Each structure stands twice: as C-alpha cells, then as structure tokens.
Amino acid sequence: xxFASSIRTIATWEISQSMTTMGRHVLPLAAGLLVLLVLATxxxxxxxxxxxxxxxxxxxxDPDVARIVAQDNRFTAYLDAGPALRENRFAYDLIVLxxxxxxxxxxxxxxxxxxxxRDYEAYVSYVAAKEPDLFAAYPLWIDLEYVKSELDFQTTxxxxxxxxxxxxxxxxxxxxxxxxxTLPPSAMxxxxxxxREQLTGTESDNPxxxxxxxxxxxxxxxxxxxxxxxxxxxxxxxxxxxxxxIFPLYFTSQFFMMSVMNxxxxxxxxxxxxxxxRPSAIIIGKGLPYFTVMLLIAAAITLFVGAPLAILIPLIxxxxxFLASALIIGMAARSFKELSFISxxxxxxxxxxxxxxxxxxxxxxxxxxSPLTLVIxxxxxxxxxxxxYVYSTALFFATSAILFYVGTVxxxxxxxxxxxxxxxxxxxxxADMIGRDHPYVSLFLLAVFTIPFVFMAQMMTLVLFxxxxxxxxxxxxxxxxxxxxxFAKSLGIYAIARERPGFLTAKNLLAxxxxxxxxxxxxxxxxxxATLAQITESIFGSILFLSLQxxxxxxxxxxxxxxITGTFLLLWGRRAYVPGLVAASVxxxxxxxxxxxxxLG
Amino acid sequence: MNAHRIGLVAKKELAGLSAxxxxxxxxLLQVFIAMFSSFLLVGLTTxxxxxxxxxxxxxxxxxxxxxxxxxxxxxxERRDDLILHRMDLDRALSALREREVAAVVYVPDTPPDAExxxxxxxYLVRNDLQSSIINVKVKEVLQDYEKELREVRADRMTSxxxxxxxxxxxxxxxxxxxxxxxxxxxxxxxPAIISAALIIDLIxxxxxxxxxxxLMSTPVTFTEMIWGKIAACxxxxxxxxxxxxxxxxxxxIAVNNAVAILLHASTVGFFLxxxxxxxxxxxxxxxxxxxxxxxxxxxxxxxxxxVPRNPLNLMVRLAVDxxxxxxxxxxxxxxxxxxxxxxxxxVYARRIGEGAPEIR
Numbered sequence: 023x024x025f026a027s028s029i030r031t032i033a034t035w036e037i038s039q040s041m042t043t044m045g046r047h048v049l050p051l052a053a054g055l056l057v058l059l060v061l062a063t064x065x066x067x068x069x070x071x072x073x074x075x076x077x078x079x080x081x082x083x084d085p086d087v088a089r090i091v092a093q094d095n096r097f098t099a100y101l102d103a104g105p106a107l108r109e110n111r112f113a114y115d116l117i118v119l120x121x122x123x124x125x126x127x128x129x130x131x132x133x134x135x136x137x138x139x140r141d142y143e144a145y146v147s148y149v150a151a152k153e154p155d156l157f158a159a160y161p162l163w164i165d166l167e168y169v170k171s172e173l174d175f176q177t178t179x180x181x182x183x184x185x186x187x188x189x190x191x192x193x194x195x196x197x198x199x200x201x202x203x204t205l206p207p208s209a210m211x212x213x214x215x216x217x218r219e220q221l222t223g224t225e226s227d228n229p230x231x232x233x234x235x236x237x238x239x240x241x242x243x244x245x246x247x248x249x250x251x252x253x254x255x256x257x258x259x260x261x262x263x264x265x266x267x268i269f270p271l272y273f274t275s276q277f278f279m280m281s282v283m284n285x286x287x288x289x290x291x292x293x294x295x296x297x298x299x300r301p302s303a304i305i306i307g308k309g310l311p312y313f314t315v316m317l318l319i320a321a322a323i324t325l326f327v328g329a330p331l332a333i334l335i336p337l338i339x340x341x342x343x344f345l346a347s348a349l350i351i352g353m354a355a356r357s358f359k360e361l362s363f364i365s366x367x368x369x370x371x372x373x374x375x376x377x378x379x380x381x382x383x384x385x386x387x388x389x390x391x392s393p394l395t396l397v398i399x400x401x402x403x404x405x406x407x408x409x410x411y412v413y414s415t416a417l418f419f420a421t422s423a424i425l426f427y428v429g430t431v432x433x434x435x436x437x438x439x440x441x442x443x444x445x446x447x448x449x450x451x452x453a454d455m456i457g458r459d460h461p462y463v464s465l466f467l468l469a470v471f472t473i474p475f476v477f478m479a480q481m482m483t484l485v486l487f488x489x490x491x492x493x494x495x496x497x498x499x500x501x502x503x504x505x506x507x508x509f510a511k512s513l514g515i516y517a518i519a520r521e522r523p524g525f526l527t528a529k530n531l532l533a534x535x536x537x538x539x540x541x542x543x544x545x546x547x548x549x550x551x552a553t554l555a556q557i558t559e560s561i562f563g564s565i566l567f568l569s570l571q572x573x574x575x576x577x578x579x580x581x582x583x584x585x586i587t588g589t590f591l592l593l594w595g596r597r598a599y600v601p602g603l604v605a606a607s608v609x610x611x612x613x614x615x616x617x618x619x620x621x622l623g
Numbered sequence: 624m625n626a627h628r629i630g631l632v633a634k635k636e637l638a639g640l641s642a643x644x645x646x647x648x649x650x651l652l653q654v655f656i657a658m659f660s661s662f663l664l665v666g667l668t669t670x671x672x673x674x675x676x677x678x679x680x681x682x683x684x685x686x687x688x689x690x691x692x693x694x695x696x697x698x699x700e701r702r703d704d705l706i707l708h709r710m711d712l713d714r715a716l717s718a719l720r721e722r723e724v725a726a727v728v729y730v731p732d733t734p735p736d737a738e739x740x741x742x743x744x745x746y747l748v749r750n751d752l753q754s755s756i757i758n759v760k761v762k763e764v765l766q767d768y769e770k771e772l773r774e775v776r777a778d779r780m781t782s783x784x785x786x787x788x789x790x791x792x793x794x795x796x797x798x799x800x801x802x803x804x805x806x807x808x809x810x811x812x813x814p815a816i817i818s819a820a821l822i823i824d825l826i827x828x829x830x831x832x833x834x835x836x837x838l839m840s841t842p843v844t845f846t847e848m849i850w851g852k853i854a855a856c857x858x859x860x861x862x863x864x865x866x867x868x869x870x871x872x873x874x875x876i877a878v879n880n881a882v883a884i885l886l887h888a889s890t891v892g893f894f895l896x897x898x899x900x901x902x903x904x905x906x907x908x909x910x911x912x913x914x915x916x917x918x919x920x921x922x923x924x925x926x927x928x929x930v931p932r933n934p935l936n937l938m939v940r941l942a943v944d945x946x947x948x949x950x951x952x953x954x955x956x957x958x959x960x961x962x963x964x965x966x967x968x969x970v971y972a973r974r975i976g977e978g979a980p981e982i983r
Contacts, residue, residue: 133799158779161772194723208731358824
C-alpha cells in the first residue's frame with residue numbers, strides 16, 4: 023500500500039469510527055443543544071448580561087439625574103432628600119447633591135465615578151445629537167491619521183525616549199529628506215446626518231457592541247471623531263478573538279486528543295499497530311479529518327463575522343500546533359483525569375501565549391510574536407507582510423513539526439501501552455530520539471530541536487516581565503532565560519542517565535556536552551537569523567540571545583552548562599538533577615549578567 | 624447507602640489524583656494565572672493610565688502645529704508637558720516619522736464661530752507606546768478647545784442637558800470593574816467547571832477501562848461508588864476557589880464576604896458536578912460525555928447570566944459588599960435545585976447498579 027493510500031484508509035476509518043461512537047446517541051442531543059444555544063443567546067442578547075448588576079450604590083436628590091443612571095444596571099439608585107443623603111454618605115459610593123457629585127475616596131468610588139462619567143457623556147451626546155444645529159453642539163471634529171515610523175521596537179523599549187529633545191523651544195528639523203504632504207481639506211467629507219447617527223449609535227448600545235464592533239473594519243480610524251471619542255487602543259478587545267477563533271479550534275483538537283487516547287485505552291489500537299501501515303501514515307491519517315474540520319470551522323466563523331478570509335493563513339500554524347500538542351498529550355496521559363488536567367494546563371499556556379502579546383497589537387512590535395496579532399491587523403484592514411508572517415508563525419510551525427516527529431517516533435506498542443509515570447514517559451519519548459548507533463549526532467539534533475521551545479518559553483517570560491520596572495525585569499529575565507536554556511540542554515543527558523546509566527561516563531559526558539553545546543548554538547543561529555532580528559536588536563533581546571555576539575564564548579558556556587548538570591548526575595545520581603540544574607543556571611546567569619553589565623556600563 | 628464507604632471511595636479518588644501529580648498541574652495553573660492577574664493589573668494600568676507611567680509623567684513632548692492660527696495654540700500653551708512647534712505640514716510629518724515630534728496637528732482656517740465645524744487632523748505614529756500617551760494628553764487639550772468652541776456657539780443651541788459637576792478625578796482608568804465584575808466570578812467558577820469535567824473522567828474511565836467488575840466485587844454498591852466520586856470532586860471546589868480568593872488577597876485585592884462567596888461557589892459546583900455525573904452515566908464514554916456536557920454548560924451559563932440576581936452576579940455583589948440578604952434566598956433556591964438533581968442522580972445510579980452485571 024502506498025503512503026498516500028494508507029493515509030486515506032486511516033482517515034476514512036477515523037471518520038467512520040468517530041461517527042459510530044458519536045453517532046446515534048450524541049448527534050440528536052447535540053443538535054437539540056445547538057437549538058437551545060441559539061435560543062439562549064437570543065434570550066441573553068434580549069435580557070442583557072446581568073453580571074455586574076448593582077455593584078455601585080448611588081444616592082441622588084433629583085429624579086432627572088436618576089433617569090440618567092436608570093438604564094445602567096451597575097447602579098442601584100436611591101432617591102432621597104439632600105440632608106438625608108449627606109448624613110448617610112458612607113452608605114453610598116457616589117452621591118449627587120444639587121448637581122455636584124461626591125465620590126467615596128475608595129477604588130470603588132473612583133470606578134463608580136468613571137462609570138457615571140461615561141453614562142453622563144452618553145446622555146449629553148444623546149441630547150446634543152438631537153440639536154437642530156449639530157455643529158453648535160459638536161463644533162470640533164478630529165481626523166486621526168497614523169504615520170508609520172521605522173524605529174519601532176528599539177525606541178520604545180523600557181521607556182527610553184529617542185528623538186524629541188525635551189526642553190528645546192527650537193522647532194526640531196527633520197534630518198532626512200522632507201516629503202511633500204497633501205494638506206487635508208477643511209470641508210467635512212461626511213454628511214451631517216451620518217455624523218448624527220454615529221453619535222447616537224455608538225454610545226447608547228450595550229457594552230457588547232464594542233466587542234462585535236471589533237470585526238467591523240477600521241474601528242475609529244476611518245471616521246471623524248469628537249474629542250471625547252478619541253481613545254487609545256483598548257486592551258481587552260482581542261480576548262474576544264480568543265473566544266471566537268481559538269476556543270472552537272482548541273475544542274475540536276480535543277477530539278483528536280481523545281481519539282489518540284482511545285487507541286491506548288484497553289489496548290484498542292493494537293490491531294492498528296499490527297498492520298504494515300507506517301506510524302507516520304497513521305498519525306497523518308488520524309489527524310487529517312480534524313485538521314480539515316478545524317479549518318472549515320475557522321472559515322465558517324470568518325465568513326459569519328464577515329472578516330476577510332486571509333485571516334485563515336495565520337490560523338493554520340495555530341491549528342497545527344494544537345493538533346501536535348493534542349497528539350503528544352493523548353500519547354502521554356495515563357488516565358482521563360490526567361488528560362483533562364494536562365490539556366487544561368496546556369490550553370491556558372497556549373491561550374496566554376496567543377492572547378497577551380495581542381494586547382499590544384497597536385502599541386508595540388512585540389505583539390507580532392503571536393499569530394493572533396496578524397489576525398487583528400488583518401481585521402483592521404492593514405494586512406501583514408510576508409516577513410511579519412514568518413516572524414510570528416515560524417515558532418509555531420517549528421514546534422508543531424517537532425512535536426509531530428516525536429509523536430511518530432514513539433507511536434509504538436511499548437510506548438503507547440506502558441503505564442509509567444508522566445515524567446518517565448516523557449524521558450522515554452526523548453530517549454527514543456537518541457539513537458544507540460549515533461548518540462552524539464542525536465544529542466546534537468535534539469539540542470537543535472529544543473531551540474524553538476526554548477524561544478517560545480523565553481518569549482513568554484519576555485511578555486511576562488515586559489512591564490516590571492527596568493532593573494528587576496532585566497534580572498528576572500536573565501535568571502529565567504538561563505534556567506530555561508539549561509533545562510532544555512539537560513534533557514538529553516537526563517534521559518540518558520535514566521535509560522542507559524552505563525553510558526554516562528566522564529568521557530561520554532564530555533563528548534555529549536560538546537555535541538549539545540554545538541547543537542544549541544547552531545539552532546539558535548538558524549532560528550534567529552531567519553526570524554527574530556527585530557527583538558534581538560533590543561536590549562531585552564541582547565539578554566535572551568546574548569550568546570550570538572562572540573562565537574566561542576557562548577559555545578563554551580553551553581558546554582559548561584551541560585557539563586555541570588551532567589557532573590551532578592554522574593556523581594550523585596538522578597536525585598542531584600535539580601541541584602545540578604540550579605548550579606548550571608547560576609553560572610549561566612552570572613555569565614549573562616557579567617556581559618550585560620559590561621555592555622551597559 | 625453507607626456514608627463510610629462513600630468516604631472510602633472519595634478518599635481513594637483523591638489519593639489517585641495526588642498520586643498522578645495531576646493536582647500539581649492544577650496548582651501550577653492557578654499560580655500561573657495569578658501571575659497574569661498581576662500582569663493585567665500592573666501592566667495594563669501603566670499602559671493605559673499615563674499618570675501611572677513614572678518615566679513618562681515628567682517628560683515633555685514636542686507637538687508639530689501646522690495650518691492656520693487658532694485659539695488651540697493658547698490651549699497648548701497652557702500645558703507644560705506639551706511644547707508646540709509651528710511648522711509646515713510636510714516638514715512636521717517628516718519630523719514625526721523621525722520622531723523629532725510626538726504628534727502633529729493640522730488646523731484649517733475655519734473661524735470659531737463659523738457655520739461649519741472645525742475639522743482638525745491629528746497625526747500619530749502607529750504601533751507605538753508613546754502614541755497611546757500622546758493620544759490621552761492631546762485629547763484633554765482638544766476637549767478643552769471643544770468646550771471653548773461650544774461657548775462661542777452657545778446661542779445656536781436649543782436644549783440643555785441636566786448639568787452635573789464632576790470632581791477632578793484625574794480621569795484615571797482603573798480596573799475595579801474588570802477585577803471584581805469579571806475576574807473574580809470567573810476565577811471562582813473555574814474550579815466548579817474543572818470538578819465537573821473531572822467527574823466525567825472518573826466515571827467514564829471505569830466504563831472504558833472495564834474496571835467496574837473489580838469494583839463491584841467489593842461490598843461497595845454502585846450508587847455508593849458514584850457518590851464517593853461526586854464527593855471527591857465536590858470537596859475540591861471550595862478548596863480551589865478559596866485558594867483563588869487567598870491568592871487575590873496576596874495580590875492586594877480584598878474580597879468581602881469570602882465565606883458566602885464560597886458557599887455560592889460550592890452550590891454551583893455541586894450542581895454542575897451532578898449534571899456532569901448524569902451525563903457521564905448516560906454516555907459511559909468520555910468524548911461524547913464531555914462534548915455534550917460542555918455544550919450544555921454554555922447553554923446553562925448563558926441563561927443564568929441573563930437572569931438578574933443570578934449566582935454569578937451575587938458573587939460579584941458579595942465581593943463588593945452590595946449583595947443584601949436576598950442572596951441567601953437565591954442560595955437556598957440553588958441548593959434546592961442541587962438536592963433535586965442529587966436525588967435524580969441517586970435514583971438513576973441505583974437503577975444502573977441493579978442491572979450491574981451486564982454493563983455493556
């Protein structure tokens with residue numbers, strides 16, 4: 023049987039298999055639930071979300087004012103006479119006396135004040151928009167234009183300011199050539215009625231409108247705004263994208279995970295393994311239906327929200343990454359509850375890796391490390407370049423490919439049906455990749471392969487520590503970067519120490535360390551030059567990827583790190599692994615710290 | 624049913640959880656998200672509340688001004704953190720591209736009392752942290768200018784809104800609503816959902832691994848075994864939710880009425896666990912059970928959230944101390960529903976248990 027036809031056989035079998043388990047009993051109920059879901063959504067849309075009802079108490083002496091907050095469920099309004107309100111002022115977050123507003127001096131009081139301010143603004147624009155002379159009520163309109171600037175990451179890092187000489191009263195002169203700019207016309211490009219509609223439309227809608235609005239292209243950029251409407255990019259809007267795009271994809275990948283797990287429960291997959299079909303064909307065949315379904319789901323959602331289909335392109339690596347991890351988790355978990363917990367844990371990690379950078383989608387280049395940022399850019403109608411695509415998806419493609427490879431190599435009876443603990447299963451997986459005939463070549467390749475994961479983890483720490491004040495964030499970054507690298511490098515040695523303790527002699531350890539050190543360096547080089555140039559040029563990057571400046575120094579460092587961990591393992595056995603790792607990380611951090619202080623000082 | 628034997632089963636399940644170290648993942652998860660909640664607080668407030676950005680508040684920014692003279696110039700002069708430079712538009716934009724200035728405004732020669740509006744063009748650098756701050760600062764200036772223009776054109780207005788005077792609050796974005804209105808109820812709900820998913824795993828695993836026969840050979844009845852599993856999952860809910868509230872406390876977020884919140888969370892958790900147990904008993908296969916349960920969960924949550932004074936809203940109100948005694952009534956209702964569901968589960972489990980020998 024050819025490779026392609028065996029894939030087709032497996033794929034067909036997988037589809038029919040899942041149809042019979044899900045089949046008759048599940049699908050009718052699922053359809054019923056889907057109808058209920060639509061009804062529930064309609065009910066929720068009609069009745070509104072009552073999550074934050076009544077969190078603020080407001081005391082008011084004037085029924086007209088009370089009408090302003092009447093529509094806002096967050097407020098519980100109490101009408102009372104002025105003196106009574108004044109007396110009980112501590113029972114309220116806000117009180118309104120004769121048009122004067124007093125807020126409690128608490129965080130809650132200030133939040134209530136902000137909420138009331140927004141309601142009041144909406145009310146004022148509601149009144150003003152009915153004004154026969156709109157331009158008396160709204161005399162000022164702003165046309166917001168964005169200019170692209172090339173400096174990006176390096177200039178804004180860590181709050182340093184570049185350019186803009188602060189106190190000079192002399193007009194700054196551009197050093198480069200001056201491009202001619204067209205003067206914007208003073209006439210309004212939009213009709214008065216449209217503006218009126220815009221004013222009443224955007225303010226009075228329910229809070230969900232802002233989130234559905236994220237899909238209508240342009241947002242506030244294309245239209246004229248009143249000064250009150252100007253706002254910096256909102257931080258949490260992109261979480262909606264997670265709900266809309268990522269959760270359905272993740273959800274579907276769970277079926278693949280379960281399908282892999284089901285092969286192992288009660289050795290059900292034994293028959294499959296005894297056929298001459300290659301493991302790679304089995305995995306591709308099993309995964310293909312899910313891959314297709316996930317793409318179709320994403321396409322359906324895209325069409326449904328009316329977004330450009332181009333956003334599917336950055337979602338492909340995400341789909342692959344979910345499937346690859348589902349495969350590994352499905353192969354490694356010992357029980358259903360372990361499967362659940364690992365997959366929940368993994369999904370949180372993956373979601374935050376995807377989500378948090380997008381918070382900065384319009385403010386910072388670092389956001390590009392998440393493919394979701396490309397989705398946002400595409401939705402905003404800006405699009406992305408091929409370079410940006412490579413930059414933000416390379417890690418996802420690389421890690422998925424490696425995970426699939428690890429899965430394929432280990433898709434064998436003795437791995438799938440073993441009942442060992444999770445850690446030992448993972449070391450088994452790794453040990454399997456280290457060939458007996460060419461251990462050093464394998465260690466070298468293993469080190470190369472761990473690089474994408476190391477980068478992903480380090481990117482995560484970069485995102486995490488990005489906001490902590492400067493010296494602390496640098497130190498944390500140095501320590502974590504060192505630890506992650508040492509951990510990754512030690513994996514091969516640890517797996518060997520566990521599986522083939524006899525192999526771990528002083529001579530072999532030295533040779534292995536050299537192989538790993540070389541592999542690490544080569545992997546770093548390859549990936550960095552391909553993709554991450556922008557980040558590496560910043561000061562944070564110089565910490566993470568310090569090792570690139572001089573070649574032999576980092577090589578020695580990498581080798582030394584493995585040697586330290588390895589020596590601990592050699593002398594005191596596996597229990598010394600963690601102390602060894604810590605020792606190696608300390609050395610690594612000190613080395614980085616020395617170079618950074620040297621570079622900064 | 625024998626409480627002692629239920630306890631034994633529950634203890635066995637909990638021991639199994641800790642033996643597999645899966646609970647470690649749950650703890651890691653909590654710590655990880657707690658890290659992010661502080662990230663959200665620290666990071667986002669500094670990002671979007673310019674006053675909180677230490678290094679920036681003292682800095683001054685150059686603004687390029689192009690076009691006709693206008694009272695806007697005086698408005699800018701009043702700020703000491705913005706310095707206005709009069710320039711040609713093309714020179715100003717080139718300077719902006721090189722970041723010699725932080726923003727450029729272009730003002731047309733529309734007189735303040737003209738029939739038509741004044742249309743100002745504001746140029747900012749895209750993809751830039753600084754632009755977010757400039758945006759806020761320029762917005763304040765423009766709002767003042769708008770007020771001034773409104774006064775000039777006041778005689779053309781016909782109706783006036785009720786006047787309200789707001790105290791100077793510094794206009795700061797704070798995350799009170801996000802933390803108390805969204806984060807806390809979600810964090811407290813999460814353990815309930817996790818436990819519900821867990822009971823499905825525990826029950827379907829017995830079926831799919833065919834370990835029921837061994838269990839049934841012990842004196843434990845089927846119903847007792849199911850209740851043991853339910854008890855194990857239910858215990859985890861208040862423990863985890865309590866841990867959340869404690870972690871939030873460590874992050875400086877004080878939560879009122881923690882005990883009442885935990886009571887609500889436990890009831891909601893128990894309800895969901897029983898629901899999940901019923902689904903699992905019906906399907907006896909993980910994929911189907913999890914699929915149906917998670918879809919049903921979304922439906923239930925949507926409906927619940929659309930009802931005023933739902934348990935989630937009450938948890939929010941309890942956390943900010945505006946709940947009032949009515950929450951006890953809702954708690955009693957939810958508990959009543961849970962007891963009913965518990966009775967159904969018991970009857971269903973007993974019926975399955977009687978037919979035990981021929982479980983699939």
